[in-house]
Amino acid sequence: MYARCINGLLVPVFSGCGIIKSPGTTKNKLERGNGMSEATFRGGVHPYEGKELSKDLPIKTVLPKGELVFSMAQHIGAPAKPVVQKGDKVLVGQKIGEAGGFISANICSSVSGTVKAVEPRMMLNGSSVTCVVIENDGEYTGIKGLGENRDYTRLSNDEIRAIVKEAGIVGMGGAGFPTNVKLTPKEPDKIDYILVNGAECEPYLTSDYRQMLECPEEIVGGLKVMLKLFDKAKGLICIEDNKPDAIAKMKEAVNGESRIEVKELKTKYPQGGERTLISAATGRKIYSAKLPADAGCIVDNIATVIAIYRAVCKQTPLITRVMTLTGDAFSQPVNVNVRLGISHAELVEEGGGFATEPAKIISGGPMMGFAMFDLNVPVTKTSSSLLALTKDEVAENEPSPCIRCGRCVSACPGNLVPQKMAQAAMNNDYDTFVKLNGMECYECGSCTFVCPAKRPLTQTFKQARQYVAAQRRKS
Amino acid sequence: MGNLLNISSSPHVRDKSSTQSIMWCVILCLLPATVVGIYNFGLKAIILIIACVATCMLTEFIWQKAMKLPVTVTDGSAALTGLLLALNLSSTFPVWMAVIGSVFAILVVKQLFGGLGQNFMNPALGARCFLMVSFAGKMTSFTYDSITGPTPLAIIKNAVKNGDTSSIADILASGDGQTQATTSVINMFLGNTAGTIGETSAIAILIGGIVLIARKIISWKIPVCYLATFAVFVLIFGGRGFDITYLAAELCGGGIMLGAFFMATDYVTSPITPTGQIVFGVLLGILTGIFRIFGASAEGVSYAIIICNLLVPLIEKVTIPVPFGKEGIKDGK
Numbered sequence: 001m002y003a004r005c006i007n008g009l010l011v012p013v014f015s016g017c018g019i020i021k022s023p024g025t026t027k028n029k030l031e032r033g034n035g036m037s038e039a040t041f042r043g044g045v046h047p048y049e050g051k052e053l054s055k056d057l058p059i060k061t062v063l064p065k066g067e068l069v070f071s072m073a074q075h076i077g078a079p080a081k082p083v084v085q086k087g088d089k090v091l092v093g094q095k096i097g098e099a100g101g102f103i104s105a106n107i108c109s110s111v112s113g114t115v116k117a118v119e120p121r122m123m124l125n126g127s128s129v130t131c132v133v134i135e136n137d138g139e140y141t142g143i144k145g146l147g148e149n150r151d152y153t154r155l156s157n158d159e160i161r162a163i164v165k166e167a168g169i170v171g172m173g174g175a176g177f178p179t180n181v182k183l184t185p186k187e188p189d190k191i192d193y194i195l196v197n198g199a200e201c202e203p204y205l206t207s208d209y210r211q212m213l214e215c216p217e218e219i220v221g222g223l224k225v226m227l228k229l230f231d232k233a234k235g236l237i238c239i240e241d242n243k244p245d246a247i248a249k250m251k252e253a254v255n256g257e258s259r260i261e262v263k264e265l266k267t268k269y270p271q272g273g274e275r276t277l278i279s280a281a282t283g284r285k286i287y288s289a290k291l292p293a294d295a296g297c298i299v300d301n302i303a304t305v306i307a308i309y310r311a312v313c314k315q316t317p318l319i320t321r322v323m324t325l326t327g328d329a330f331s332q333p334v335n336v337n338v339r340l341g342i343s344h345a346e347l348v349e350e351g352g353g354f355a356t357e358p359a360k361i362i363s364g365g366p367m368m369g370f371a372m373f374d375l376n377v378p379v380t381k382t383s384s385s386l387l388a389l390t391k392d393e394v395a396e397n398e399p400s401p402c403i404r405c406g407r408c409v410s411a412c413p414g415n416l417v418p419q420k421m422a423q424a425a426m427n428n429d430y431d432t433f434v435k436l437n438g439m440e441c442y443e444c445g446s447c448t449f450v451c452p453a454k455r456p457l458t459q460t461f462k463q464a465r466q467y468v469a470a471q472r473r474k475s
Numbered sequence: 476m477g478n479l480l481n482i483s484s485s486p487h488v489r490d491k492s493s494t495q496s497i498m499w500c501v502i503l504c505l506l507p508a509t510v511v512g513i514y515n516f517g518l519k520a521i522i523l524i525i526a527c528v529a530t531c532m533l534t535e536f537i538w539q540k541a542m543k544l545p546v547t548v549t550d551g552s553a554a555l556t557g558l559l560l561a562l563n564l565s566s567t568f569p570v571w572m573a574v575i576g577s578v579f580a581i582l583v584v585k586q587l588f589g590g591l592g593q594n595f596m597n598p599a600l601g602a603r604c605f606l607m608v609s610f611a612g613k614m615t616s617f618t619y620d621s622i623t624g625p626t627p628l629a630i631i632k633n634a635v636k637n638g639d640t641s642s643i644a645d646i647l648a649s650g651d652g653q654t655q656a657t658t659s660v661i662n663m664f665l666g667n668t669a670g671t672i673g674e675t676s677a678i679a680i681l682i683g684g685i686v687l688i689a690r691k692i693i694s695w696k697i698p699v700c701y702l703a704t705f706a707v708f709v710l711i712f713g714g715r716g717f718d719i720t721y722l723a724a725e726l727c728g729g730g731i732m733l734g735a736f737f738m739a740t741d742y743v744t745s746p747i748t749p750t751g752q753i754v755f756g757v758l759l760g761i762l763t764g765i766f767r768i769f770g771a772s773a774e775g776v777s778y779a780i781i782i783c784n785l786l787v788p789l790i791e792k793v794t795i796p797v798p799f800g801k802e803g804i805k806d807g808k
Contacts, residue, residue: 042799047488203488275799287800360481365489373482392481393489400547401592403494406694408745414799419747420791440798445486451590453492459484 021282040266041276043413045446047269047367049242050204054326054333059210061337062350063140068341069121069378070096070107070132075176077103078169082132088115092142093317096132099165105178105381106168107133110319112141117135122435124344124363124370131378134341145315152225152312160229160312167311168381169318173301174364176382179308182300183229184291191230192296193282196223196305197378198246199240199265202365205385207322208302210335212239212246217255219302220260222309226298228258233298235260238281242267269367270444274299276413278381288440303384318381325351329358329388336378344386346373358388359395367445369393397454408447408457414440418447418457425464430471433464441465479504494591498551500692504683505558505613505737505747511679512672515619516566520672526570529578531557538586552591556580559737562673563730563777564606572610576602596784597741600777607777619669624650625659626669628728631721632773635714643720660720663727670729677727684736696752697745698735698760702726704760712768730761734776744784751787751794758783760792 027395032140073079084090090109097107113136121131152160165180185191196219200208212219223235231284239247239252241264254260263281265271271280274292277299279285284295292299300308303321310316325347327331330333332352344363348354364384408418416437424432441461513520535553539546557577564573580602585594596600602790607614617626625633627647635647643660650657658668666676673680688695706722710735715721726732739759746755761778 006602045490047490105482206681211503232528279799285800285802287798290800329776348513358480360483362485362487365483367487369487371480371482371485371487373480389487392483392487394483394487397489397493400494401590402549402747403497403742404591404747405742407496409749409796410694411749415796417748418796420795436795436799437801448486450490450492451487452490452497454489454493456484458486462484 005361011064014468021114036264038266039263040268040271041280041413043214043411043446043468044268044269044417045449047203047410047449050207050305050326050366051131051206051242053204053328054324054335055206057206057210057333057335058321059207059214059335060350062339062342062347064111064136064339064341064342065346067116068109068111068134068136069240069343070109070134070187070341071121071123071378072097072107072132073123074107074131074179074340074380074382075105075170077101077105077178078105079130080175081105082118082130084115084118086115086117089113090115090134091146092140093319094143094144095166095168095317096134096267097168097312099168099178102342103178103181105170106136106166107132108168108317108319110341112139113137120132122374122377123380124372124374126373148315150313150315155312157229163312164308167307167317169304169311170302170381171301172307172321172384174368174382174384179304180182182293182298183226185291185298187293188230189232189390190296191233191293191298192233192409193298194223194226194230194233195277195281195297195299196235196237197272197274197277197299197301198237198243199277200243201240201267201269201272201300202367202369202384203269204326204387205324205365206322206326207335207370207384209246210324211302211306211322212243213249215306215322216249218306218309219250220253220257220296221313222305223260224257224307224309225308225312226300230298233351234258236263236281237261238263238265240265240267240271240278255302268414269446269449271440273413273444275442280374288442289335309441321379321381321383323347323379324385324387326385327358327362327388327390329354329356329361329390331355340381342379342381343376344372346380347379347386348375348388351388354388356390359386360389362389367449368443399455400453402453402455405452407450407452411446411450413444413446414442416441418461421464422457425460430464430468434468438464439468488602488762489663494515494552495550497553497692497741500690501687501737502551502555503605504687504692505555506563507600507679507682508562508676508733509558511529511666511676512562512566515666516672517673519566520561521572522570523564523566523568523672524558526573527561527564527577528554528557530574531560532582534578535586538582539590544590547591548571548760550591553581553585556585556598559673560602561670561733562733563599564671565614565670567618568610568613568624572606572613572620575609576606579605592743594743595787596781597738600738600781600784603777604781617669617671619667624669626728626773627663627724628767628773630658631724631728632767639686641716643718643724647724660723660727665722668728674730674733676778680732680736684732687736687740693736693740694749694752696749697756700753700756701735701759701763702731704757705763708760708764709768712764714768718722725767729767729774730776734763734780735759737781738776739783744787746790746794748791748794748796750796751790754790754794755783755787758786 078101584601762779
């Protein structure tokens with residue numbers, strides 16, 4: 001649906017949906033937003049950043065020694081189906097798992113060697129998932145054409161989408177949503193912005209930051225591939241202002257690119273969340289039932305954009321990723337480029353082992369990451385870091401009664417009332433929980449971080465949201 | 476790895492501030508008012524403050540021990556209740572009565588309803604109203620500078636009621652005609668007047684209140700909306716037209732400053748929603764205005780706050796904020 005704007009241009013108008021968008025006001029908002037470097041959102045928190053531990057350390061390439069384990073469920077959606085059998089020889093980049101549905105992704109081998117087993121293995125969340133186990137022969141023999149240059153301008157849009165799908169690319173920021181699905185919106189003409197998420201608002205993580213410093217041209221290259229798919233779209237590389245050198249580097253890299261701009265955002269957690277990022281960068285807002293595409297946006301993380309570049313322009317599927325090994329327990333924090341499927345236990349040695357016995361090991365950042373109970377689990381497409389902390393602040397802080405201070409309300413980027421939601425959830429009163437907009441929560445953890453009574457708010461919400469979602473599926 | 480790792484759901488980090496640090500911070504912010512109170516009223520004030528704080532803490536300790544509950548006396552909440560109650564008493568108030576009030580605050584208003592976070596009305600104010608009903612004479616007898624007489628607010632109220640049209644400065648300077656209790660608006664601002672231990676000095680309370688707002692312990696919404704609404708109410712219904720001196724005297728006199736910054740902002744008994752806090756402040760301003768101008772007494776802050784405490788669940792119910800991205804969208808899709 002289109003509405004005619006004052007200046008005669010056709011401007012898309014969304015009908016009956018959640019986007020605050022009328023042709024006039026959005027334009028004003030955008031112009032205002034672009035004029036300021038202080039683009040931000042309401043709510044949020046400022047946890048200790050901890051990035052100084054690893055921000056100045058160049059990315060080091062790590063080659064795996066032992067066996068590699070490839071989970072068939074490294075993404076949101078249906079698990080992939082193994083296409084190799086025990087005893088098969090595989091090459092670097094060879095497809096070993098085939099997407100198991102529309103929302104699913106291929107899995108490619110990151111080494112050459114022999115398939116040792118196709119069996120269920122335990123993942124870091126304790127679930128058992130079918131995995132292809134490959135014995136690395138150390139040769140790294142690639143499939144035909146691996147790493148060779150390819151000119152994306154000669155490819156059709158459908159070919160590019162097919163390459164991204166074939167390469168098994170998923171959102172590498174943590175959600176693991178298949179990228180080719182994101183790049184295939186229902187109405188491609190309505191995409192106005194491609195946002196490259198370089199906010200990296202989670203404390204401690206520096207992998208996106210290092211990649212912005214070390215391979216800015218690949219980020220710009222990947223973004224240009226994406227922009228080719230959407231003629232009307234503008235590329236915005238969004239970076240928090242606590243990374244001035246990354247901003248400078250990216251500005252230099254986009255110099256002369258008329259369709260790409262670097263956008264400075266105020267440093268605040270969770271700036272890198274999809275909804276907060278879209279709102280800060282474009283002034284548009286979406287809620288839980290809407291996709292970024294409904295607001296004319298496609299959001300992809302730095303690492304994902306690099307993966308798109310490598311798949312399309314370098315004929316390399318998604319087989320490596322950059323991780324930060326950090327935290328006060330590591331004797332030598334480091335940023336590493338690893339082959340997918342490597343065991344976390346092997347990585348610990350790269351971080352010089354533990355200087356102090358860690359109390360807690362987290363896969364991902366401290367705000368939304370997953371606490372690990374065992375290091376012998378493989379690295380997946382969404383493993384952004386291995387964080388080892390000598391202190392567990394959760395165990396040290398026993399919850400006490402809520403004093404209704406309202407800090408959770410001020411911190412919530414979703415404009416919710418966590419205190420009341422928690423009360424409803426604790427009483428198993430899910431109707432009230434839903435009425436209080438509990439399903440709008442995206443579990444960023446800000447409320448729990450600020451709570452002076454140290455109450456497990458986010459944890460309660462996760463449980464309640466899962467329950468409500470399950471009930472909805474049933475009916 | 477032989478050792479055991481801790482497992483918990485995210486987030487894995489916590490902010491440093493705790494219930495305890497917040498409570499002690501509020502107590503620190505009450506210090507200016509407390510110091511002025513002690514300076515004005517001397518040893519009697521010190522004894523009352525110590526008696527109230529000690530009784531509150533002891534009551535909480537004994538109750539929690541007896542009920543086999545975790546003892547949380549060190550969280551500062553009982554001490555804060557005791558201090559607030561003492562600051563709401565006249566310096567001449569008998570200590571044993573103050574002790575009864577302290578026990579009432581902690582035992583009846585706080586613990587019987589479930590302890591910290593569960594009480595539906597401010598414990599210190601609940602106790603103050605209980606003492607007001609039980610020992611009205613002692614509660615309303617004020618002595619300043621060894622002169623026992625009415626508070627400045629009572630002097631004004633009386634004069635206005637009798638149709639005195641002379642200026643507020645003259646009314647305050649001439650006192651009530653019987654005693655030698657005379658004062659000025661400046662004295663009311665600084666605190667050199669008759670009144671309860673902690674309420675007389677507007678400036679001391681303001682200093683503490685501004686620190687509370689600056690440190691984000693409380694939001695500006697309740698005190699600002701309260702005082703602003705009250706000011707508008709006084710100008711419209713005060714019967715003296717646009718009389719700035721009268722307005723200043725009403726704002727500096729009585730318990731409104733202490734109430735607006737330290738009592739109405741009590742976390743447990745004020746709305747948690749941002750819009751709710753504005754509604755709460757406005758309601759407080761209107762009720763205080765009604766009580767002070769149309770009521771029998773010159774005071775009305777405690778009753779206004781207690782009544783509004785009872786309305787908090789209703790206020791919250793109608794002021795749940797619209798979630799991010801759903802602005803302007805009707806329920807459902």
